[in-house]
Amino acid sequence: xxxxxxxxxxxxxxxxxxxxxxMGILPSKHLPMPVFEVLHVISITVVLVVSxxxxxxxxxxxxxxxTALGLWFRLDSLGAIFxxxxxxxxxLTGVYALSYIRHDAEIGHxxxxxxxxxxxxxxxxxxxxxxxxxxxxxxxxxxxxxATTLSTVFLVGAYDAKLCLEAAWKYVIxxxxxxxxxxxxxxxxxxxxxxxxxxxxxxxxxTSALSAADQLNAGIVEVAFVFAVIGFGAKAGLFPMHTWLxxxxxxxxxxxxxxxxxxxxxxxxxxxxxxxxxxxxxxxETFPHTVLITIGIVSVVMAAFAVLAQDDIKRKLAYSSCxxxxxxxxxxxxxxxLGIAAALLHCLTHGITKALVFCISGNILMRYGTRDLRKxxxxxxxxxxxxxxxxxxxxxxxxxxxxxxFVSEISGITAGVLKGHWVILVVLVLALTVVVAAFAQVVTRxxxxxxxxxxxxxxxPPLALAPEIVLVALALWFGVAMPAPIMHSVDKATAIVxxxxxxxxxxxxxxxxxxxxFEGQPSELASSNKSGx
Numbered sequence: 001x002x003x004x005x006x007x008x009x010x011x012x013x014x015x016x017x018x019x020x021x022x023m024g025i026l027p028s029k030h031l032p033m034p035v036f037e038v039l040h041v042i043s044i045t046v047v048l049v050v051s052x053x054x055x056x057x058x059x060x061x062x063x064x065x066x067t068a069l070g071l072w073f074r075l076d077s078l079g080a081i082f083x084x085x086x087x088x089x090x091x092l093t094g095v096y097a098l099s100y101i102r103h104d105a106e107i108g109h110x111x112x113x114x115x116x117x118x119x120x121x122x123x124x125x126x127x128x129x130x131x132x133x134x135x136x137x138x139x140x141x142x143x144x145x146x147a148t149t150l151s152t153v154f155l156v157g158a159y160d161a162k163l164c165l166e167a168a169w170k171y172v173i174x175x176x177x178x179x180x181x182x183x184x185x186x187x188x189x190x191x192x193x194x195x196x197x198x199x200x201x202x203x204x205x206x207t208s209a210l211s212a213a214d215q216l217n218a219g220i221v222e223v224a225f226v227f228a229v230i231g232f233g234a235k236a237g238l239f240p241m242h243t244w245l246x247x248x249x250x251x252x253x254x255x256x257x258x259x260x261x262x263x264x265x266x267x268x269x270x271x272x273x274x275x276x277x278x279x280x281x282x283x284x285e286t287f288p289h290t291v292l293i294t295i296g297i298v299s300v301v302m303a304a305f306a307v308l309a310q311d312d313i314k315r316k317l318a319y320s321s322c323x324x325x326x327x328x329x330x331x332x333x334x335x336x337x338l339g340i341a342a343a344l345l346h347c348l349t350h351g352i353t354k355a356l357v358f359c360i361s362g363n364i365l366m367r368y369g370t371r372d373l374r375k376x377x378x379x380x381x382x383x384x385x386x387x388x389x390x391x392x393x394x395x396x397x398x399x400x401x402x403x404x405x406f407v408s409e410i411s412g413i414t415a416g417v418l419k420g421h422w423v424i425l426v427v428l429v430l431a432l433t434v435v436v437a438a439f440a441q442v443v444t445r446x447x448x449x450x451x452x453x454x455x456x457x458x459x460x461p462p463l464a465l466a467p468e469i470v471l472v473a474l475a476l477w478f479g480v481a482m483p484a485p486i487m488h489s490v491d492k493a494t495a496i497v498x499x500x501x502x503x504x505x506x507x508x509x510x511x512x513x514x515x516x517x518f519e520g521q522p523s524e525l526a527s528s529n530k531s532g533x
Contacts, residue, residue: 005057009068009075012050012083013130019043020123028116033105037098040119044094047126051087055080059489067136071205074136077492081344082133082263082270084489085351089262090126092467096359097122097255099464103366104253109159118158118253124151125259132267136206141271142179142186145235148264149175156252167247174244178234182271185227189278192220206274213281221282228275229291229329236268237322238329239299246306249318250371254362257314261321262355266347269328273343276332277497285335292333297424299326304431308438312371313361313446316438317354320397323435324350330428331412337504339415341494341511342408348486349404349478356471357393360386363460363468364446373442377449383459387447389468394439396475399432404478414509487511 023039057063058080066075075083101118104110110118128151131144149172157168193203196215202208213221234241249257279288303323310316324346331343361371363386368376379387396403409432416425459465478486491505498504505511 003053003057005054005063005066006068008050008054009066009073009134012047012054013068013073013127013134015046015050016043016123016127016130019046020120020127023116023120023123026116028112033102033112033115036116036119040094040097040122043123044091044126047130048087048091051083051130055084055087055489059485059492068134071207072137072140073134074207075134076496077489078273078344078496079133079270081348081489081493082266083130085263085266085348086126086129086133089259089351089355090129092470093255093258093262093355093359094122096258096362096464096467097253099461100253100255100362100366104159114158114160117154121151121154122256122259125155125256125264127151129263129267133270137204138186138190138206138209138274139204141206141274142183145182145232145268145271146176146179148235148267149179152248152252152256152260152264155256156248158253158256159251161251163247164251167244167251171244171248174241175235178241179231181227181234182231185224185231185275188220188224188227189216189275192216192224206278210278210281213278216278216282218283221279222287225275225279225288226291229272229295232268232271232275233295233329236265236272237299237325238295239302239322239326242299242303242322245322246315246318249321249358250312250314254314254358254365257317257361258355258358261318261358262351265321265325266351269325269347272329273332273497277499281499289333289335292329293421293424294333296326296328296330296333297427299323300330300428301431302326304434304438308434310438311373313364313373313376313442314358314371316373316442317357317361320435320439321350321354323431324354327409327412330424331408331415334412334415334419334421336415336418336508337494337498338411338418338508338511340497341490341505341508342412342415344490344493344497345411345486346405346408348490349408349475352471352474352478353393353396353403353405356468356475357390357397359464359468359471360390360393363464364390366460366464367455367458368452373446375452376446378451378455379447381451382455382457385459385465386468389465389472391443391447392472393475394443396472396479398436398439400436402476402479404475406479407482411511418509 128144128147135141153168153172156171157164189209190203193209193212194200196212197203237245276288300323303319306319307316328343328346331339367383396405399405399409491503495504
């Protein structure tokens with residue numbers, strides 16, 4: 001029986017929205033919290049299952065793309081990477097949220113109405129990110145990015161506290177102002193494409209604008225690309241529009257912080273990549289690469305020293321997100337198959353790792369009641385499971401082997417070496433050394449040290465630890481033996497960014513060594529890639 005993947009794509013987009021609407025209709029005063037928890041679990045489970053079905057169809061099932069509602073929605077191998085992040089991390093942080101929100105409700109931080117609000121906007125958040133990842137309409141892509149702000153502002157301000165409300169307002173103002181630049185870039189591409197296409201109405205579609213990219217005005221495309229990087233970079237956390245991120249990530253509930261950093265920032269990067277593909281085809285590599293390298297290295301250096309200076313663990317992790325998004329921009333700027341693949345792989349590996357460490361920060365909050373690292377010590381004696389997972393997560397975030405971020409970072413650095421960006425690489429390595437020092441300090445101070453006198457030895461509930469164990473297992477698995485399906489997916493996505501047919505990574509440094517580990521698989525992957533293009 002042939003599966004209707006187009007209808008499944010519509011279901012994937014519609015279900016979390018409908019779940020959120022249903023939760024909004026139901027009265028919180030007359031229904032117990034478990035009702036909203038069940039609806040929440042159904043929502044995140046459907047998103048996980050359907051997203052994986054769609055991704056496997058695109059990457060392995062012979063479907064080069066899946067379209068729905070005309071060509072307004074389109075899932076290709078590039079979008080599949082980000083849909084995977086939404087499905088997997090959305091599910092795991094959603095499961096973690098059950099224990100976290102129960103704890104907040106028990107201690108009086110969240111009344112029933114706020115619990116309902118949390119779960120319904122969690123579903124809306126997944127819905128808006130899926131719109132961004134699956135949209136082929138560049139205007140709708142921008143609308144989706146803007147909609148993520150509206151859906152998450154209520155999650156950032158979930159607690160009725162002054163700092164939360166301040167962070168929520170700052171989030172709205174900075175992101176709305178920043179994304180306005182993205183709108184200008186979008187409209188410039190649309191207006192220019194409508195002048196060269198036979199049917200001007202098709203200019204709103206990314207695929208149509210791409211097909212005509214070599215006919216676009218080079219000056220207009222350059223201006224549009226700068227607007228896109230600044231505008232959508234504001235949502236991604238790139239310098240200089242990153243100022244909302246430390247406040248929003250630190251004040252939001254920890255599972256939301258994990259979803260913001262692990263997935264939302266990557267959705268904004270996806271939009272930048274879509275504009276990057278058009279820009280490279282229209283004006284060549286030099287200008288887009290220069291823009292991305294400049295903003296990437298500045299973001300990394302700024303964030304590295306900010307990470308070192310923070311005493312609030314969630315603000316420290318938030319600035320680390322700025323640093324890693326800067327790395328992704330930098331790797332894109334290095335270009336070539338290896339640089340592009342490193343950027344895409346870093347989206348995956350950082351998404352997994354950052355969701356993990358933000359959930360661990362939630363464990364700390366549940367037991368210590370503070371984010372202040374000066375008041376957190378003795379975790380190995382009080383909550384040993386969380387302490388071990390925290391150490392592994394921070395080592396991964398620092399780029400140590402055998403964890404996943406080491407693979408993507410060493411790939412990106414190798415791409416820079418091949419392109420001869422020696423000065424940039426020296427600055428980068430020094431900045432990364434600062435980050436390593438910052439996280440090593442967290443592990444030694446929080447993990448060890450004197451145990452607070454009033455605290456009993458007790459870890460968080462198993463339901464909170466379970467998704468963290470899955471995440472740390474994925475980070476370790478991807479670092480020790482990169483799964484062939486992930487390699488295949490990144491290879492196909494890299495080919496889309498480079499606008500090439502067939503596999504592009506089997507002869508690339510670092511990756512050809514990984515492919516060699518799969519006995520007999522490179523030829524199979526290559527033939528699958530060729531048939532899927």
